[in-house]
Amino acid sequence: MQLGKSFRILQKPSAEDVPASVTDFLVQLGGPAVIKLDGRDKRRCRFVVTLLHGNEPSGLKAIHQLLREDFEPEVDTYLAIVSVEAALTEPQFSNRYLPDQRDMNRLFAPPYSDAQAMLAAELLDIIRRVEPEAVIDLHNTSGDGPAFAVAVEEQPIHMDIAILFTHRLIITDIRLGALMESPGLGCPIVTIECGGAAQALSDTIARQGLKRFMTEAELARPMLPDSEKLAERDIYRHPVRMELKPAGRLCYAEEPCPGMDITLPLHLDRRNFGIVGPDSPLAWLSGQGIRNLRVVDAHGHDVIDEYFVSREGKLYPRTFLKLFMVTTNPSIAVSDCIFYAVKEVDHTHLQTTRRTLDSIDSGARD
Ligand SMILES: [Zn+2]
Structure with a gap:
């Protein structure tokens, strides 16, 4: 054939x-x-x-x-x-x-x-x-x-x-x-x-x-x-994508890097499918705040203000979110996106469900 x-x-x-x-x-x-x-x-x-x-x-x-x-x-x-x-x-x-x-x-x-x-x-x-x-x-x-x-x-x-x-x-x-x-x-x-x-x-x-x-x-x-x-x-x-704007600069480190718009923790991927809320700092920001970041929805609109806020030099979720596809690879973070996010509808209920299901998952065998 x-x-x-x-x-x-x-x-x-x-x-x-x-x-x-x-x-x-x-x-x-x-x-x-x-x-x-x-x-x-x-x-x-x-x-x-x-x-x-x-x-x-x-x-x-x-x-x-x-x-x-x-x-x-x-x-x-x-x-x-x-x-x-x-x-x-x-x-x-x-x-x-x-x-x-x-x-x-x-x-x-x-x-x-x-x-x-x-x-x-x-x-x-x-x-x-x-x-x-x-x-x-x-x-x-x-x-x-x-x-x-x-x-x-x-x-x-x-x-x-x-x-x-x-x-x-x-x-x-x-x-x-x-x-x-x-x-x-x-x-x-x-x-x-x-x-x-x-x-x-x-x-x-x-x-x-x-x-x-x-x-x-x-x-x-x-x-x-x-x-x-x-x-x-x-x-x-309806996930959205957190992206670096073309002029933006990012790095991964355990403390804020000078000259970078955003410094992401080295193990940010530990946030994958965990729930983050308004009290969870996710990354360090420069004095420019979130200006060189954008959150893109399905229509191509920047909806960052609906999802994130800059507070005291750090990036915080504005509401309860679930992050996924969190990359720790700088070149992918720059050329594609840093992570995806979805709004968490009922975080207490889902937390319980997730714990149960994760224990099922980790029991996966051949
Ligand atoms: Zn792939």
Whole structure:
């Protein structure tokens, strides 16, 4: 089968032909590839994308492991491994994308004007042709934190897919050119953030979740009583992005850095999915306060005054918020965003629910 121009389309290799190391496996692929696994039911298929970002290996490791196990999925399954070159460039698995390239997960929207964007268009084309019943896109966050899923639509099927990996689902109306935003694929698309790239638990979540995604006969779960649904789901809607303005300067340190508009604590990622309130200082600010920061909503408006305030040289939430995708990587903080935030609706109730669910999460096993 030859669908792609730049993607190699491969039939599943036999387990003994898959190198023992993930790096050797990528070298063997040599570039963007889609691997097809035959399922027990060949009338349907599912699609898995991973390594859109070269520094986010949990999904790749999960795929590598399943291939080594000769895993047979329930339905035909396509596994797309994208930024092979970025991942293999030294230091390996540290480049989100190559210095002369663009963020691959910002290119899934026209115009498809260069080779990299053409690769995104080609991946969409492959997905459209095989008509999967669902697409998942496996990532890691750039800071540490628990796993969560993201979708642009809120239908039961999105939560049904997310729950194979995590009980946290974010419904975003921000449009960045990510794969999950692509219209016209005719099936649900869910992004899974498996947790930080350096956390062993992220690899476990990716592997267990992917196995479930490939094992379930039906992805849509039967309707549950409302109480059960509430207990197992944590849905966040309408996130906003905290960004540095182009003229702004930031750094990460344990005390305020002179000349910086904002100094972020080195372990700001510990705030991921924790609740922060008006009494939680998040970072140090210069005399300019929040002037070189902005909080962007789905309409592209700066709504920073609704969310944050500068007080005594520090950044405080104006209300109860939940932060996620908190990065501790300065280049990502500058070029993409520092973190996302959602307003916490009922923080006491959710705190209790979250504690219960987090203890379930940390019990994740193979
Ligand atoms: Zn990513």
